[in-house]
Amino acid sequence: MDHLFEFLSHQMFLQTVYVVVLMVFLGIEVISHVPSILHTPLMSGANAIHGVIVIGAIIVLGKVDISNIPAILIGFTAVLLGTLNVVGGFVVTDRMLEMFKKKK
Amino acid sequence: MNLILSDILGIAYLVASVTFILGLKMLSKPDTARRGNLIAAVGMAIAIFATIFLTVDENGAGLQNKILIFIALGVGTLIGTRAARTVQMTQMPQMVSLFNGMGGACAALIGIIEIYHTQPDEKGKLLAICAGLIIGTISFSGSMIAWGKLTGKFGDKVFPLQQFLNIGLMTIILVLAGVIIFSTTISPVLLYMELLLCVGYGILFVLPIGGADMPVVISLLNSFTGVAAACAGFLYNNKAMLTGGILVGSAGTILTILMCKAMNRSLTNVLIGAFSANKTKQVESEHGDVREVSLADAAVMMSYAKRVMIVPGYGLAVAQAQHSCHELEKALEEKGVEVNYAIHPVAGRMPGHMNVLLAEADVAYGKLLEMDEANTQFANTDVVMVLGANDVVNPAAKNDKQSPIYGMPILDVENARSVIVNKRSMNAGYAGITNDLFYQPKTSMLFGDAKTVLQQLVSEIKAN
Numbered sequence: 001m002d003h004l005f006e007f008l009s010h011q012m013f014l015q016t017v018y019v020v021v022l023m024v025f026l027g028i029e030v031i032s033h034v035p036s037i038l039h040t041p042l043m044s045g046a047n048a049i050h051g052v053i054v055i056g057a058i059i060v061l062g063k064v065d066i067s068n069i070p071a072i073l074i075g076f077t078a079v080l081l082g083t084l085n086v087v088g089g090f091v092v093t094d095r096m097l098e099m100f101k102k103k104k
Numbered sequence: 105m106n107l108i109l110s111d112i113l114g115i116a117y118l119v120a121s122v123t124f125i126l127g128l129k130m131l132s133k134p135d136t137a138r139r140g141n142l143i144a145a146v147g148m149a150i151a152i153f154a155t156i157f158l159t160v161d162e163n164g165a166g167l168q169n170k171i172l173i174f175i176a177l178g179v180g181t182l183i184g185t186r187a188a189r190t191v192q193m194t195q196m197p198q199m200v201s202l203f204n205g206m207g208g209a210c211a212a213l214i215g216i217i218e219i220y221h222t223q224p225d226e227k228g229k230l231l232a233i234c235a236g237l238i239i240g241t242i243s244f245s246g247s248m249i250a251w252g253k254l255t256g257k258f259g260d261k262v263f264p265l266q267q268f269l270n271i272g273l274m275t276i277i278l279v280l281a282g283v284i285i286f287s288t289t290i291s292p293v294l295l296y297m298e299l300l301l302c303v304g305y306g307i308l309f310v311l312p313i314g315g316a317d318m319p320v321v322i323s324l325l326n327s328f329t330g331v332a333a334a335c336a337g338f339l340y341n342n343k344a345m346l347t348g349g350i351l352v353g354s355a356g357t358i359l360t361i362l363m364c365k366a367m368n369r370s371l372t373n374v375l376i377g378a379f380s381a382n383k384t385k386q387v388e389s390e391h392g393d394v395r396e397v398s399l400a401d402a403a404v405m406m407s408y409a410k411r412v413m414i415v416p417g418y419g420l421a422v423a424q425a426q427h428s429c430h431e432l433e434k435a436l437e438e439k440g441v442e443v444n445y446a447i448h449p450v451a452g453r454m455p456g457h458m459n460v461l462l463a464e465a466d467v468a469y470g471k472l473l474e475m476d477e478a479n480t481q482f483a484n485t486d487v488v489m490v491l492g493a494n495d496v497v498n499p500a501a502k503n504d505k506q507s508p509i510y511g512m513p514i515l516d517v518e519n520a521r522s523v524i525v526n527k528r529s530m531n532a533g534y535a536g537i538t539n540d541l542f543y544q545p546k547t548s549m550l551f552g553d554a555k556t557v558l559q560q561l562v563s564e565i566k567a568n
Contacts, residue, residue, distance in 0.1 A: 020350050027354030034132035039455035043323050044200050045131045045141050049124050050329045051207050052348035055155045056214045056336035062167025071217050076176050078213035083180025085207035090145040091188035097138035099463040
């Protein structure tokens with residue numbers, strides 16, 4: 001049983017590494033032909049995407065016992081900050097790009 | 105039942121990952137950029153709601169505290185939207201930095217809670233938690249300093265042995281992380297010491313870097329936060345966080361390198377802060393006098409020119425003069441003058457910053473020439489109007505091997521027949537070096553705030 005468990009967790013680890021390596025190449029490939037005028041919106045858009053960390057914060061807050069006040073406070077703050085990152089990031093990017101569109 | 109729920113969750117995360125990739129891809133083309141951003145946002149919303157409603161633990165129980173989660177989401181959405189909607193376009197870089205810091209702080213807070221829910225023998229988990237905690241905290245404090253610098257709250261601080269201090273601090277942080285991971289009980293004292301050290305490292309890391317290099321730093325910290333998100337993804341075996349985080353981590357790193365390339369500098373050079381180190385040395389060198397030009401003369405010069413090229417810089421952004429700049433363009437075009445804009449890749453405070461600002465003022469896309477194209481045009485340009493730009497038109501980048509900006513590609517405005525430079529004063533630019541261009545016979549200076557000067561120029565031109 002122990003062996004099986006170890007094997008599984010090992011497989012899972014390999015799978016994760018696999019995803020990580022592919023994503024690194026994908027990230028490089030996706031970005032490398034961007035014209036410099038789009039650097040700012042792109043940075044801002046990427047900034048919004050890493051706000052996906054809010055999912056982790058939601059899971060944390062969702063698993064904390066309500067009687068554990070410090071943990072609830074920290075979890076609540078984490079979700080709040082993560083949401084700021086996501087929503088603010090996407091809205092700011094949209095505002096920048098809206099301006100690009102108008103002039104056509 | 106549970107299996108089905110988690111399967112749907114998995115599919116939702118897959119959809120989210122695909123939208124992140126598509127979104128980034130579309131963001132790198134002008135025509136599709138806005139839709140790309142929207143698609144990524146939709147994917148994010150799917151991932152968030154799927155997490156809230158579909159997450160189940162081994163016992164089949166869903167998430168608790170849903171009301172609190174929704175309150176936090178609601179308040180965050182309200183504040184975030186408001187801040188993003190009301191921020192001035194010129195303050196965009198610091199806004200991005202601020203949002204990035206929020207993400208970093210979020211990653212750090214997750215680590216603080218999760219470390220107490222982890223058994224001391226789950227070394228892999230502890231490693232992911234510590235990595236997320238360290239990277240998230242550094243990203244947070246670094247972003248806050250970058251934000252402070254861009255809003256002018258504090259300047260560059262260089263002190264001796266900075267690099268050694270940073271390396272030493274990083275070593276202590278890593279050793280302490282090792283102790284936390286391999287100890288049999290989690291000690292809160294060690295944890296908070298680690299947090300404090302990371303905050304300190306973030307501050308010391310960004311503080312000495314020159315204000316003009318902040319975009320590069322923000323882009324780098326952006327990819328840091330991406331990696332922190334990926335650590336959390338590893339911790340929860342959550343593919344949306346893993347893919348999204350790594351994607352931003354690698355794309356952000358490439359973007360950082362592209363930005364450095366645009367300035368013809370290496371990342372190390374930016375981080376060690378060559379600009380600030382050479383600062384005061386060259387400012388007071390021997391030079392002739394500058395020639396001032398009156399508003400009326402400048403107006404006449406431009407009205408009777410065939411081709412005028414406007415070179416916008418950060419001075420234009422600070423003065424909020426992009427609309428007045430468009431006014432000038434329209435006034436000149438009514439006189440039959442051909443007006444174009446030469447955009448240096450690092451003009452302003454972020455690559456593409458000028459394009460955003462001028463687009464806000466309705467300047468036509470086709471009028472914005474990128475550096476290489478603009479450089480072929482200067483020879484048959486009658487008047488170049490430099491608006492608050494300095495280092496990007498400094499010939500020292502080509503002629504003076506001693507200059508800290510030597511090798512940076514510049515706009516060759518000196519090839520034009522005449523050059524008018526608008527600046528607030530004779531102060532040096534961000535690189536802190538004098539500009540020979542200002543002392544050349546074909547150059548004349550028009551001192552004053554860009555917006556006021558442009559407005560007066562427009563009325564002079566219209567009166568002509």
